Amino acid sequence: MKMQPVINVKNLSHYYGKGDLKKQVLFGVSLEIYSGEIVLMTGPSGSGKTTLLTLVGALRSGQEGSLKVLGKEMCGAREDDMVDVRRHIGYIFQAHNLLKSLTAIQNVQMALELHDYSKQERREKAAQMLTAVGLANRMDYYPENLSGGQKQRVAIARALVSSPKIVLADEPTAALDSKSGQEVVEIMRKLAKDFGCTILLVTHDDRILHVADRIVHMEDGRLSADKTHQKVPVSTVPQSRPIIS
Ligand code: ADP
Ligand code: MG
Numbered sequence: 001m002k003m004q005p006v007i008n009v010k011n012l013s014h015y016y017g018k019g020d021l022k023k024q025v026l027f028g029v030s031l032e033i034y035s036g037e038i039v040l041m042t043g044p045s046g047s048g049k050t051t052l053l054t055l056v057g058a059l060r061s062g063q064e065g066s067l068k069v070l071g072k073e074m075c076g077a078r079e080d081d082m083v084d085v086r087r088h089i090g091y092i093f094q095a096h097n098l099l100k101s102l103t104a105i106q107n108v109q110m111a112l113e114l115h116d117y118s119k120q121e122r123r124e125k126a127a128q129m130l131t132a133v134g135l136a137n138r139m140d141y142y143p144e145n146l147s148g149g150q151k152q153r154v155a156i157a158r159a160l161v162s163s164p165k166i167v168l169a170d171e172p173t174a175a176l177d178s179k180s181g182q183e184v185v186e187i188m189r190k191l192a193k194d195f196g197c198t199i200l201l202v203t204h205d206d207r208i209l210h211v212a213d214r215i216v217h218m219e220d221g222r223l224s225a226d227k228t229h230q231k232v233p234v235s236t237v238p239q240s241r242p243i244i245s
Contacts, residue, residue, distance in 0.1 A: 003034060003035075004071060005032040005033055005034050005068075006033055006034060006035050006037075006069075006070060006165060006166060006198045007031065007032070007033040007056055007068070007069055007166065007198070007200065008031075008032050008033075008066070008067075008068040008069075009029055009030055009031040009032070009052075009056070009065070009066070009067050009068075010030050010065055010066040010067075011028045011029070011030055011064075011065040011066065012026055012028070012029045012030070012052075012055065012062060012064065012065035012066065012067050012075070013026050013027055013028055013029070013063065013064040013065055014026035014048070014051055014052075014055065014062070014063055014064070014221075015063060015064075024221065025048045025051050025221050026048050026051060026052060026055075026221045027220075027221045027222050028065065028222070029048075029052060029065075029221070029222070029223045030223070031216060031223055033198055033200060034198070035165075035196065035198055036192070036193070036196050036197070036198060037198055037199070037213045037214060038189060038192060038198075038199045038201070038211060038212055038213045038214075039198075039199065039200050039201070039212065039213065039214050039215070039216060040201050040202075040203055040208075040209060040211070040212040040214075040215045040216070041053075041200065041201070041202045041203070041215075041216050041217070041218055041223075042202075042203060042204070042209075042215060042216075042217050042218070042226065043217050043218030043219055044219065045204075047218040047219050047220060047221065048218055048220075048221040049170075049202045049218050050170055050202065052218070052223075053168050053170050053200065053202055055067055055074070056069060056074075056166075056168060056200060057086070057089055057091060057168045058074055058077070058082040058083075058085040058086050058089070059086075061074065061075070061076070061077060061082065062074045062075030062076065062077070063075065069085050069089075069166070070085060070088055070165060070166070072084075072085055087114060087115075087162075088164050088165045088166060089164050089165070089166045089167070089168060090111075090158075090159030090160055090162065090164035090166070090167040090168070090197075091159055091167075091168050091169075092152075092155050092156060092159045092167065092168070092169040092170070092172045092188075093155075093169075093170050093171075093172070094170055094171040094172065094174045094175060095175065096143075096151045096152050096154065096155040097155065098143040098151055098154055098155060098158075099143075100142065100143055100144065101142075102142075103139065103140045103141060103142055104130060104135060104138055104139050104140070104141050104142075104143070104146065104154045104157075105123070105126050105127060105130060105139040105140065107143070107154055107158055108126035108129055108130060108154065108157045108158045108161050109122045109123060109125075109126040109161075110158070111158045111159070111161050111162055112125060112126070112161060112162055115162055125161055126139075126157070126161055127139060129157040129160060129161040130154070130157050132157070132187075132191060133153040133154070133156055133157045133187050133191075134153065134187070135150060135153055135154065135157070138150060147180070148175055148176050148177075148180060149176055149177075149179075149180025149181075149183060149184060152172060152173075152175070152176060152180070152184050153183075153184060153187060155172075156172075156184065156187060156188055156191070160191050160195065160197070163195055163197070164197055165197055165198065166197060166198050166199075166200070167188070167192065167197055167198070167199045167200075167201075168199075168200050168201075169188070169199065169200070169201040169202065170202045171202055171203055171204060171205075172184060172185070172188070172201065172203075173185060173203065173205050173208055174203075174204065174205070178207055181205060181207060181208060182207065182208065185201075185208040185211050186211070188201075188211070189211040
């Protein structure tokens with residue numbers, strides 16, 4: 001059986017606005033990512049990285065070209081197909097987006113609410129994941145009583161607790177000092193390898209590039225392989241994992 005990429009972007013273009021204000025921000029982007037790969041995307045501000053991430057994450061609909069996520073075409077997809085794909089994706093953003101009125105463990109449990117678990121199972125899974133990110137002794141803390149790095153680790157636990165096939169992270173270390181940033185990506189890398197999930201991570205942070213299996217570079221809406229940071233040839237990475245039907 002031929003390996004199917006988990007994320008398969010072909011000649012994807014994207015535009016914002018209409019009529020005279022229509023502006024193209026992605027120009028024929030192509031990118032294949034296989035199961036278990038950690039791909040980092042670099043590039044200047046305004047080059048289209050977040051746009052590509054939200055398209056891959058089925059948070060906005062694809063307009064032109066082809067974008068297959070877990071084998072499903074997202075260009076011109078119906079809302080319920082997009083919702084379906086979102087269930088298999090964990091999102092981590094620059095601002096951790098934790099709910100202030102919920103404790104760490106409640107924030108993590110929330111990510112399981114759409115899934116078929118009992119209350120007890122949700123609590124157990126959330127506790128396990130918080131332990132995995134080193135926050136076993138902070139479970140009942142509210143976000144305001146956690147440091148920046150700790151909040152981002154809660155956000156990681158929340159993104160990973162439902163065992164998503166794909167994790168999308170948009171500048172997850174931007175608000176962190178160097179040490180916390182390193183810790184956060186190291187935890188992500190370890191969990192991704194343990195759980196076999198695929199990571200696409202946007203970053204400006206040169207200090208975390210070493211976690212990548214592969215680095216791609218976005219410039220003016222065009223994507224290229226980053227030759228300077230290439231670590232693993234793409235062809236050595238793929239191994240087989242089931243993809244949702
Ligand atoms: P990056 O994440 O690399 O900084 P973005 O994907 O956020 O880049 O933005 C790419 C371009 O699209 C920028 O010129 C930005 O101003 C524009 N843009 C982003 N989001 C929107 C939007 N919702 N409406 C209109 N233009 C947008
Ligand atoms: Mg951005």
